[in-house]
Amino acid sequence: MRIIFIGPPGAGKGTQAKVVSEKFNIPHISTGDILRQAIKNNTPMGMEAKAYVEKGGLVPDDVMNKIVVLRLQEPDCKNGFILDGYPRTEQQALNLDEALCQQNKEIEFVLDFETSKEVIIKRLSGRRICKNCQGVYHIKNMPSKKEGICDKCGGQLYQRPDDNEKTIENRLKVYAQATEPLIDYYRKQNKLVEVNGDLDADALFEILNKIFGQKRK
Ligand code: AP5
Numbered sequence: 001m002r003i004i005f006i007g008p009p010g011a012g013k014g015t016q017a018k019v020v021s022e023k024f025n026i027p028h029i030s031t032g033d034i035l036r037q038a039i040k041n042n043t044p045m046g047m048e049a050k051a052y053v054e055k056g057g058l059v060p061d062d063v064m065n066k067i068v069v070l071r072l073q074e075p076d077c078k079n080g081f082i083l084d085g086y087p088r089t090e091q092q093a094l095n096l097d098e099a100l101c102q103q104n105k106e107i108e109f110v111l112d113f114e115t116s117k118e119v120i121i122k123r124l125s126g127r128r129i130c131k132n133c134q135g136v137y138h139i140k141n142m143p144s145k146k147e148g149i150c151d152k153c154g155g156q157l158y159q160r161p162d163d164n165e166k167t168i169e170n171r172l173k174v175y176a177q178a179t180e181p182l183i184d185y186y187r188k189q190n191k192l193v194e195v196n197g198d199l200d201a202d203a204l205f206e207i208l209n210k211i212f213g214q215k216r217k
Pocket residue numbers: 007008009010011012013014015016031032033035052053054056057058059060064084085086087088092123124126127128136137138139141142162171197198199200201202204
């Protein structure tokens with residue numbers, strides 16, 4: 001299955017992508033995680049991306065397109081993938097369609113996580129990430145067993161620098177301007193499935209499980 005998760009920051013795309021990836025055995029490709037790892041490792045791409053990510057702006061399309069096209073050529077993508085955070089602009093969507101078309105493939109599902117601003121703010125302000133394995137927690141909704149420590153690997157939890165009020169506002173603005181138009185782009189291709197991102201994580205997973213489970217049959 002070739003899937004895109006689209007939705008505003010904090011909609012729960014990453015959280016759901018991790019469980020769907022495990023259940024259906026397809027890789028979760030988060031462009032945000034790839035960029036944060038590159039920034040942490042001070043790679044040339046990370047150094048270029050840092051200022052954009054910190055301000056909540058978009059990293060240039062040509063950089064993102066290269067990253068994703070190369071990633072999709074890896075063997076684990078043979079039976080499908082979940083793209084989380086890409087495409088984010090029309091240019092990226094066109095590039096993705098073209099790259100898949102060259103392999104005689106296409107996107108099958110685009111899940112649109114419709115989420116209210118109130119919920120987004122609460123989720124992002126309480127989010128904590130593992131420095132080591134990038135596991136995602138929330139201080140109220142999904143707390144780790146031991147405060148500040150990742151349940152899975154014992155790594156230290158931290159707050160993403162772009163999860164502050166000013167940057168969240170900018171990320172929401174950028175989402176509305178650059179990414180929201182893609183919803184219509186995929187609706188026209190008959191690939192769009194709208195889900196309620198405000199639901200709690202288990203309820204949302206049940207819905208996704210049904211959607212993708214039916215496809216598997
Ligand atoms: P990215 O990492 O993709 O950030 P984002 O799109 O802003 O999405 P988030 O990671 O904030 O939210 P999410 O929907 O995954 O929510 P999560 O599951 O964590 O991108 C970061 C930056 O990188 C961008 O701003 C940009 O600069 C750059 N970038 C990345 N891709 C790019 C591209 N293609 N082009 C250009 N630039 C790019 O959940 C949030 C919190 O809520 C967590 O604490 C979680 O525990 C909790 N939670 C999740 N679901 C639920 C639920 N259902 N109920 C209750 N709590 C929940």
